[in-house]
Amino acid sequence: xxxxxxxxxxxxxxxxxxxxxxxxxxxxxxxxxxxxxxxxxxxxxxxxxxxxxxxxxxxxxxxxxxxxxxxxxxxxxxxxxxxxxxxxxxxxxxxxxxxxxxxxxxxxxxxxxxxxxxxxxxxxxxxxxxxxxxxxxxxxxxxxxxxxxxxxxxxxxxxxxxxxxxxxxxxxxxxxxxxxxxxxxxxxxxxxxxxxxxxxxxxxxxxxxxxxxxxxxxxxxxxxxxxxxxxxxxxxxxxxxxxxxxxxxxxxxxxxxxxxxxxxxxxxxxxxxxxxxxxxxxxxxxxxxxxxxxxxxxxxxxxxxxxxxxxxxxxxxxxxxxxxxxxxxxxxxxxxxxxxx
Amino acid sequence: xxxxxxxxxxxxxxxxxxxxxxxxxxxxxxxxxxxxxxxxxxxxxxxxxxxxxxxxxxxxxxxxxxxxxxxxxxxxxxxxxxxxxxxxxxxxxxxxxxxxxxxxxxxxxxxxxxxxxxxxxxxxxxxxxxxxxxxxxxxxxxxxxxxxxxxx
Numbered sequence: 001x002x003x004x005x006x007x008x009x010x011x012x013x014x015x016x017x018x019x020x021x022x023x024x025x026x027x028x029x030x031x032x033x034x035x036x037x038x039x040x041x042x043x044x045x046x047x048x049x050x051x052x053x054x055x056x057x058x059x060x061x062x063x064x065x066x067x068x069x070x071x072x073x074x075x076x077x078x079x080x081x082x083x084x085x086x087x088x089x090x091x092x093x094x095x096x097x098x099x100x101x102x103x104x105x106x107x108x109x110x111x112x113x114x115x116x117x118x119x120x121x122x123x124x125x126x127x128x129x130x131x132x133x134x135x136x137x138x139x140x141x142x143x144x145x146x147x148x149x150x151x152x153x154x155x156x157x158x159x160x161x162x163x164x165x166x167x168x169x170x171x172x173x174x175x176x177x178x179x180x181x182x183x184x185x186x187x188x189x190x191x192x193x194x195x196x197x198x199x200x201x202x203x204x205x206x207x208x209x210x211x212x213x214x215x216x217x218x219x220x221x222x223x224x225x226x227x228x229x230x231x232x233x234x235x236x237x238x239x240x241x242x243x244x245x246x247x248x249x250x251x252x253x254x255x256x257x258x259x260x261x262x263x264x265x266x267x268x269x270x271x272x273x274x275x276x277x278x279x280x281x282x283x284x285x286x287x288x289x290x291x292x293x294x295x296x297x298x299x300x301x302x303x304x305x306x307x308x309x310x311x312x313x314x315x316x317x318x319x320x321x322x323x324x325x326x327x328x329x330x331x332x333x334x335x336x337x338x339x340x341x
Numbered sequence: 342x343x344x345x346x347x348x349x350x351x352x353x354x355x356x357x358x359x360x361x362x363x364x365x366x367x368x369x370x371x372x373x374x375x376x377x378x379x380x381x382x383x384x385x386x387x388x389x390x391x392x393x394x395x396x397x398x399x400x401x402x403x404x405x406x407x408x409x410x411x412x413x414x415x416x417x418x419x420x421x422x423x424x425x426x427x428x429x430x431x432x433x434x435x436x437x438x439x440x441x442x443x444x445x446x447x448x449x450x451x452x453x454x455x456x457x458x459x460x461x462x463x464x465x466x467x468x469x470x471x472x473x474x475x476x477x478x479x480x481x482x483x484x485x486x487x488x489x490x491x492x493x
Binding site: 127128129130132133135138146147148149164165166214266268269272274277278279280281284285286287298299300301303304312313335336 | 366367368369370371372386388390391392393395397405407409412413414415417418422424425429430441445446447
């Protein structure tokens, strides 16, 4: 970590370039694939999905042997979604991941007037708040952009895609109809799909109102998607997953929007022995939401001994209040004797 | 030149990880990211748990400090890499951190420095510490403000 002045200057220059490179689009290491627009304008996501289903004659019925394998650990990579869709800089300054920055305005004509006003309201309050602080699932469409670790399991009848962030799992029911016996929506929505050889087309409906990311416009409970997934092999022999997705939301979007998300393999985590773990928010997250006297939402942090403190490894008396507090063997980790009370 | 390229690689890694790790599931409004303080003490607990790692450290006066950092997956990919066994109870460490605004004993971790002088970077967007800390540590400074004041 020892730098000469010249080396530091050069390093800072390269860092600046690195930051710019990450800014457009975030996380890009190889060029983002071209966005493929829908073959025509569809009024609804259902119309779009049905058109593709009919065009491909119902697609390919895979067996366990033939279904595409997307095994291993993956991370979100470059995309052209998020606030890039909704914000613009008036003087070329970069737009931060949460939409922060100087001279940043909301693009006109992308959001409906009511949702543009709601986005402005959110921006005026600042980005010192995130609905995920309480560890609710990110849900769709935010599932597509959040970082951390995922795996993708495909079977002939169902695809099961997990993200360790918020324990947020998507299930895609292959060659099946939408079902909703709950009488409500769901964070991940209800997803059905069909394969066309190695390409998976997915239709998702019944999604909770959410967002694209922290600090982006909200989505409504009418938000739906049509996704086209495939695994590409790059020139260097590595793979990436590409999702060409069209967002439909008559309440928040003036017109449907089509974007691309990509995902990269994480062999370094596999080599290090990493295992996907659930988030332990109930016992291991000491942040919480606050509302100040002016109504501004923000975030606070609990310390040991304070009311509501969640102990990451010791005995959580809230977990088993029906047990004696000194019962042997109840620490979450027997590896270290490191209880913090 | 070899060291320089290594430094640039490390610097690029820092930017990359900072960009990624800044995208935590909660904001960092409670941490004062404009301040960086140095503390010494003994590790009480290093909790390598999702969604955020936590370091608990007791200082010589018996105060228990709590620090939050990034998610475990990103720490594995950093240099030096970290696991749940990297810091152990009773171990003497120094911590550079961005304190809580309200003055309670805790904050967002920047660096953890072991007895051999190795700098570990388990931080997320709650604290982006200066790269001058190795120099500041050698000079005996205990805060960024102190070091920057002395430089003027």
